[in-house]
Amino acid sequence: MIRSELVQMLSTDNPELSAREIEQIVDTFFEQITFRLVANGRVELRGFGAFSTREREARVGRNPRTGETVDVQAKRVPYFKPGKEMRVRLNMS
Numbered sequence: 001m002i003r004s005e006l007v008q009m010l011s012t013d014n015p016e017l018s019a020r021e022i023e024q025i026v027d028t029f030f031e032q033i034t035f036r037l038v039a040n041g042r043v044e045l046r047g048f049g050a051f052s053t054r055e056r057e058a059r060v061g062r063n064p065r066t067g068e069t070v071d072v073q074a075k076r077v078p079y080f081k082p083g084k085e086m087r088v089r090l091n092m093s
Contacts, residue, residue, distance in 0.1 A: 037078060047085040054079045 001009075003026065010022045017025075033043050037053050044050040058074040082090075 040076075045083070047083050049080055049082040049086055052079050052081070053077065 007019065007022050007026055010026070011017070011019055014022065033051055036043050037051060040053065042050060042052040053076045056075050056077055059072050061070045061072040062068070063070055
């Protein structure tokens, strides 16, 4: 599902809201998750999962095209851990 499909689905389920209002809700939702992760926080949505960040150390990488070694700086990357309810639903037969 892409963002526009999510907005369309929410519009269908909530006809009392305008498309602009739904887009603002979706934008706010994603912005707040991003702001919290930038602040080194964690976002937990019960039954769905938790968003957090993980640290990656600096390392020496390799350019796959040329084979040349490249220094890769340390960085934080987003991480998602699915909740128990989601894992159970994904593995139902």
